[in-house]
Amino acid sequence: MKKLPLLILLFFCFQTFADKLPSITEKTASFKKYEGFMNYWWDEDNGKVWLEVSNLNQEFLYISSLPAGLGSNDIGLDRGLLGDEKVVFFNKVGRKILLIQPNLKYRAITNDANEKRAVMQSFAQSTLAGFTIEAEENGKYLIEITDLLMQDAMGVTDRIKGMGEGSYSLDKSRSAMYFERTKNFPLNSEFEVSLTFTGGSDAGRFVKSVTPSAEAITLRMHHSFVQLPDNQFEKREFDPRSSFNAISYFDYSTPVSEPVEKYYTVRHRLKKKDPNAKVSEAVKPIIYYLDNGTPEPIRSALMEGTAWWNQAFEAAGYKNAFQVKLLPDDADPMDVRYNVINWVHRSTRGWSYGASVIDPRTGEILKGHVTLGSLRVRQDYLIAQGLLSPFENGKKLDPEKDPMLKMALARLRQLAAHEVGHTLGIMHNYSASTNNRASVMDYPHPRVSLNAKGEVDLSDAYAVGIGEWDKASITFGYQDFPKGTDEKAGLNKILQDARNKGLLFLTDQDARPAGSASPNAHLWDEGKDPIENLNALLKVREKALANFGEKTIREGVPMAFLEDALVPVYNLHRYQIEAVAKIVGSVDYRYAVRGDGQIPTVLVSKETQQKALKAAIQCLSPEVLTLPENIIKLIPPRPAGYNTSRELFKKRTGLAFDALSAAESAADFPLQFLLQPERASRMIEYAARGEGITLDELNTQLIENTWKTPRKTGLALEVQYQTEQILLTHLLALSVNEKANYQVKALMGKSLKELKAYIEETKKSVKDASYQAHLDYALERMKNPSAAKVTAHKELPPGAPIGCEDEF
Incomplete structure (x- = not known):
């Protein structure tokens, strides 16, 4: 009997091995299933999370964040802190699935596939993770993503060490999934983990001031897989006079006579129901949700200040296009579907800030995310107290007439409007x-x-x-011009009119x-x-x-x-x-x-x-x-x-x-x-x-x-x-x-x-x-x-x- 060539023998061995892969149904029979944007399962016995990969090479958005923070203004790592948004896709190589981040800083906006390939091969991509296929069924693949979820995606150890506050490392034995905030929806899959970082023999005073035991810091980290929006968003060319933020990238398909680096305005998607009308409702209004853990009278002040932005959208020709509501009890503030205003506590007072989740391809804002430090209002009260010296004969002040409280709340209204303005792109x-x-x-x-x-x-x-400048700025960023309008001329006129009023940016x-x-x-x-x-x-x-x-x-x-x-x-x-x-x-x-x-x-x-x-x-x-x-x-x-x-x-x-x-x-x-x-x-x-x-x-x-x-x-x-x-x-x-x-x-x-x-x-x-x-x-x-x-x-x-x- 003739011996089979070695190559053929290896092929049959590999094929036999591949044939032994179970189906996804078989592999997950005892697991709990979460159906949604990307189906996943929880293997409680082994503490593992399994993900179904069904759309290879299809881009989606991957975002990490920090839903439960450290509480130190100096170190950062606030509750609600957002990480970088990444456009990624899954790629199959043999029995491996790779999570790849393409390099969107360098592109070729053209229909020429060869030209696109030349640019893509000229600049590095990033492979963020690799997985082994453990089951397959009807062109779908099952991978375990527990290690991806359990990593220090927000750079906690580096942040603490960089501040000179101690040397910590992730302790997986004290880390676990957090299922109260692990959910699945049609357009986004949400995962949350509780991570513990240990060490701390050299912990600094900032860490010691905010932890019950400095040898173990337990935080929560959130991971979001989000469907990217459709291609109907209309990019608006950036203008340095407008006060809007910009995204930029290099387009190597640009003619030599034009600039290769392109700049576009960062903004929400907003369209009029009737672009020809001077005033129209929006197809989909922009809605912001205030943290339901905010106490009164602060809650009312923040709601009022945030709602001021509707004045700017009215000036741009919209009716009720900007709204503010209280976050529902069953909503997750880290969910990309919600624009949120978080009321965040720290051990010391510090900055508030407005961040956004942005589609890196276009500059479309997908989520506005505001962090307001709770101690700030107390400092404003203290300033007013020092200026007025109001406590004559030890008398108590009527809260309804307290001038210090009135000033502090007035500042909060302005602060809410300010930080939300950043999340509108300004x-x-x-x-x-x-x-x-x-x-x-x-x-x-x-x-x-x-x-x-x-x-x-x-x-x-x-x-x-x-303010008057805010109205002009929002009009520039969100004006929905009727068809046939010369948009560039229209936008230039908005800025020219603002300049004629003496407004400066x-x-x-x-x-x-x-x-x-x-x-x-x-x-x-x-x-x-x-x-x-x-x-x-x-x-x-x-x-x-x-x-x-x-x-x-x-x-x-x-x-x-x-x-x-x-x-x-x-x-x-x-x-x-x-x-x-x-x-x-x-x-x-x-x-x-x-x-x-x-x-x-x-x-x-x-x-x-x-x-x-x-x-x-x-x-x-x-x-x-x-x-x-x-x-x-x-x-x-x-x-x-x-x-x-x-x-x-x-x-x-x-x-x-x-x-x-x-x-x-x-x-x-x-x-x-x-x-x-x-x-x-x-x-x-x-x-x-x-x-x-x-x-x-x-x-x-x-x-x-x-x-x-x-x-x-x-x-x-x-x-x-x-x-x-x-x-x-x-x-x-x-x-x-x-x-x-x-x-x-x-x-x-x-x-x-x-x-x-x-x-x-x-x-x-x-x-x-x-x-x-x-x-x-x-x-x-x-x-x-x-x-x-x-x-x-x-x-x-x-x-x-x-x-x-x-x-x-």
């Missing part, structure tokens, strides 16, 4: 405060003033309703950096004229400090807690002085495009810059920086049993209140902007072009108004000494800063040489030992400019978002 607009609160997408400082009686007035602290890149160049884009500033409003705010601050005392806190509260309320009052002007300082060395510019008639750049006049500098220098005076003695006497160390907090002034005096450290932080703050290397470099250029104050003039005026002013007495004198040393730190540091241009360093050296000569001359007539020591120390520091570190100064306690400092 960026920040930090120039809105210069135009009568034209957008809820600005960061608003409470508008506080003195009334006719000279009392602090909070009645107009925050705007009510949507500038965003994060223009406002956040310390060296930002625009005089019109600032975070948390107020009013059309930053300089005028700084002066007005200083008067409010003076009045609030004059009223500050025992009546600032409730009866029975430890006196040490006066410091909590004092911090935002003492630093009330912090954002306004930032806006004023940034006017120095600034250039007024627009996001102009060719042909729109806008003037791209205009240098800010020397007169305006000089006025701004004068206002900023005023805030370095001992009169502004020195706390009154009557306030200092009232604040003892924090009692035993109460935790200290980063919300308080940074101290150099141990437990005792440190009035000098408070002044140190406040003096350092404006100098961070005035003597910033990018600003200084611009000043050299702008002065050479004939506009703006020179760097030499800036240095001279700073020195004249600190080192060369008459000596004060008492605590004000110590504040004076301290401010002069802080200024010297910034002068020395800038003189050797490699980010500054050569002439900046040359002029800083000149100013330091002149200051040194002044100090040496002054020493000859100084008899006071304290003053002499101050001058000697300055001369010693001048010998080594590289040793001057601005980071050595005490920082202001966190303020944003009125308040807390980021993150994230």
